[in-house]
Amino acid sequence: MDYLRCPIPWCGEFVLDRRNYSLLGEEGRKAVEKGLAAADWYHTKVSRNEMKELMGRTDRYALRDTAIWIAALLLSAGAGIYLWPSWFSVPFWLAYGVLYGSSSDSRWHECGHGTAFKTPWMNDVVHQIACFMIMRNPTVWRWSHSRHHTDTIIVGRDPEIAVMRPPDAARILLNLFGIMDAIEAFRRMFIHVTGRLHPEEETYVPASEHHKVVFTARIWFAIYAATVATAVWMGSILPLMVIGLPRFYGAWHHIMTGVLQHAALADDVIDHRLNSRTFHLNPISRFIYWNMNYHVEHHMFPMVPYHALPRLHELIKHDLPSADGSVWSAYRTVLPVLLRQLRGDNVFLVRKLPDTARPYRAELHDAVGA
């Protein structure tokens, strides 16, 4: 492995050699050869009747949460506009930013699965709005997310690996302000506007869906162009404070929670208990994140709606590593591992299972170790 000496004297050596996470590279082909692609994943045993009850759909919770979400968006934006440009508007923009730039992450995700509401068009409407806010093309991301569920954290197969090995610390830090993700989102949007898809996207979005990608990108482009034109006409960034910029200044919460989904855990395994993390969250963050802190449970049983995940957690926790008590306690275990990875150690966390759990799946990943 090659090492790079950082120009900052106290930083020491950083690993230069990273695995090829591209879907077009060698790693993807090797994963297929090893049987890691579309593999048969471990599932905790849950009776059919219990699972049917957990999978059951209702509009009730998502309607309530969406009404609160929209009301909070309108109130915070309204107060921000009313108080603009006074400093008193800042707290309202901070709240609006998180509701726009972070809550949209979980709404996009859950409605993309089609599990938030029972009524399909309600899922579709919230999915479209949330995708616009988080700057994720709804068609591309529906398909990339399918691949993420088929091949979770399989290098060269999963297009949604947020924290690679070694981690790109600068990228994660800049993404707390949405910078890298939004730049990439705009780059992709410009590609789509011209009627094309990125070569990686072509590996998982079927040709029959390409026209939807292009159509959405052109609508979004028109909306952003109109917003920028309005800002220029008004001689104020206020229109952009409402549309577009909150994706930057409100991104921190979804990065804070999203990084914990899989960071510092194993890759190339077929047991979600080894590569996903469940942690506890305060009720406000759980509202913003729509319970995706129950991430092992979500990956094992993606049919279970967000509002039933706490019940699923109670049902199967005897078979899972114990959940981290808070964001802070999760980061206390994650950060030292990421720092070691940054220095070239090929380490990751393997959490202890309770005595009541079935052992981790050993096949395909005998080399598992901390």
Add this chain to the structure above:
Amino acid sequence: MPHWVDACAAEDIETEDLIRYDHPDGRTFAIYRSPEDEFHCTDGLCTHEFVHLADGLVQGCLIECPMHNGVFDYRTGKAKRAPAYEDLKTYQTKVENGRVLIEI
């Protein structure tokens, strides 16, 4: 030549649910009991990534795949929601003496 096969007892399937039936020749099927108490049969594997539909969720006339939430109308096999976009094959069913028969 299609022929009728005894797949299961009618009472093996709860209303608005499905079960998996594995034929000895290696093929696998999904057999549904609708809220109207009608029986239907489709291929057992989702057309997207060939996951068993039997762990999925039946709602009305729809079956939702447990893997990526693709949806099919199990009466016609029609794919209704991405990432499922290829239709499922369907098979005739009949009930005789409390047994569900499928024509495969």
